[in-house]
Amino acid sequence: MVAAALVTALAIAAVALAWSKWVPYLHKAVTLSGTHTWKGSSILAVGGVHASNAPSWHAATSFASAYFELVWRALVAALLISAAVSAFVPGSWVARVMNRRTKVGSAAVGGLMSTPSLMCTCCTAPVAATLRREGAGTAAVVAYWLGNPLLNPAVLVFLGFVAPWQWVVTRLAVGLVVVVGGSALVGRLVERDAEQRPAAVPADASRPVDGTWLAGAPRRFVLTLLRLGLILVPEYLVVVLAVGAVRGWLFPVGESGFVHAGVLVVIVAAVVGTLVVIPTGGEIPIVAGLAALGLSLGGVGALLLTLPAVSLPAMAMLVRSLGRRAVGAAAGVVALGGVLAGGLLTALG
Template sequence: MSQLKPTLHEQQSSKTKAFWFIVSFLVIAIVGLLYIKWWPYYQKGMLAADTHSIGTSILGDQSSATLSWKSAWDYAQVYFLSVWKAAILGILLSSLVQVLLPTQWLLKWLGKTSFGSTFVGGLASIPGMMCTCCSAPVAVGLRKKNVSVGAALAFWIGNPTINPATLVFMTFVLSWKFTLIRLFFGLILTFGISYLANRFVKDKQPIDIDQIITDNEPTGNFLSRWLKSLGNMVLFIVPAYVLSVLLIGAARVWLFPQIDSSANGLIAIIIFAIAGMLFVIPTAAEIPIIQTFMSLGLGGGPAAALLLTLPAISLPSLILVAKSFPKRVLFFVVGSVVILGIVSGLVGTIFL
């Protein structure tokens, strides 16, 4: 039996409801980001301009670090104290993406494998300014709404790599050369690699928005749907997140051995590119890490490799999004981050 065509009144009511759902999501996102990101980063920007520093390296004293669960716990404590507010906001926004934002609206802007959808996803990441693990839940929520791989990746990767606040801090603390290198390769990673990742998806078909039926939208009252979405995000994301951060925190003594003046060749660039890709840090933490490492003798090449790979992705964030993207896409992203990190390091060898 064919479905009855909605009346004009029902169509108008549905559009009005969708409009207020979108407005509600934007208000929640803006208030959350203002409190957790924008205002603190404004203050940190003033600090960076005055002192040419935004704090000490989150890695602490690597010379006394040992491979142990105490080392893992110590790092996890410092890390989660830095990101817990943003992590909660990321999980909250992920659940709200699934229940507030209309599927038709999302697919219209982010559902295609065209560069346009990837571009919109990358632009949407700019005000977020989250680290890779805090933006990962939102990317998961977008994929649950069938947003294209390219658009979801651009949002996930763009948050940490083209973060405007980090670029400002970097200019004051490191130099404008670091900022230009980061911006150049960050744009390639966010928009170029994300767009190319669409080619790794099987059976990719252009979405015909006109064929999407509003009856496919989830049914049930808003509160029950939101609590179910939030519960699923917390249940599946938080345990994996905590355990992976503990694991990578314990391994930091291997990933970042003691620095000396010999750690400046191509081999060092490759090692630091891989280590940076695996390691997990809060937003902008790459700046004091690089600042500290260079004071100990690290050259511009390995520093430039870390500049891109440290914030872009991490082992914990890859675990968080593992079920939302095809494996071949994630392998492509991992390889691309490492390769671009190495190229960034080679550029840094010449210009830094």
């Protein structure tokens, strides 16, 4: 009975990912292997918005339109996978697989589980929220959330075709440190606040896994889709619009008087990169364009790590399930990882 339910969940996930990620990215990798050129410009420039432009409704809507055109398939897949986990996977099984004796072990499992789904930070958020609700610990959930964009095999392949090898090494090395070590640290920090924030309890922990449980799976599937669609998606849209509105202020590299190198630039890039929302692989044209405008290797490394890792919309979607402390700590770990990536890329040259 449980085996049939798990096979159903895996089948839904596999079909959704093949449609939204695996097949399209395979085609893109084949194309890049022949051209070694990334076609398309930075999503931050859509709608004719330039560096230092003031916030506007046009900037917000043009960005949101371009962004959702790129990620809608992945978002649909994420909602389907989230519903499948909630409906067909017993919460006790989620906790047993993802929660290990040590925080590092839990983070390693979460990071490993993230690699096949190839999602951006925002599309990962609904699945991460569901895993937390079904009993996965903070370290494992944060590692799954961060591992999707940072350890994304497709993006690493794309980088290998269009960028210097130092970029690939920096992204992978620091990404592993942030996903495993950083997520374990976040889990340990949150543990100190355990009295104020009770541990997650699987939604069906007290429910026997029998014929009644299996018969109720379709209803749970639909209810989860409705809950995620009515709660997460609207707040996701609002924050994406907000980020789009102010994007002209975020990367004024081309402006006169902007310092292109130095420690301050690395720090600013690391902080700004944690706020911006981009689609999978969207960091490649952004970072390449800024590098061409004179951004230092330190700034390039910081953005290469932080741009895909977290974003304001993803943080907004996860704050209810993980808590402000965990989400804030995860963002801080990513920002520090960005500084580390900037230093590593500078050293590699």
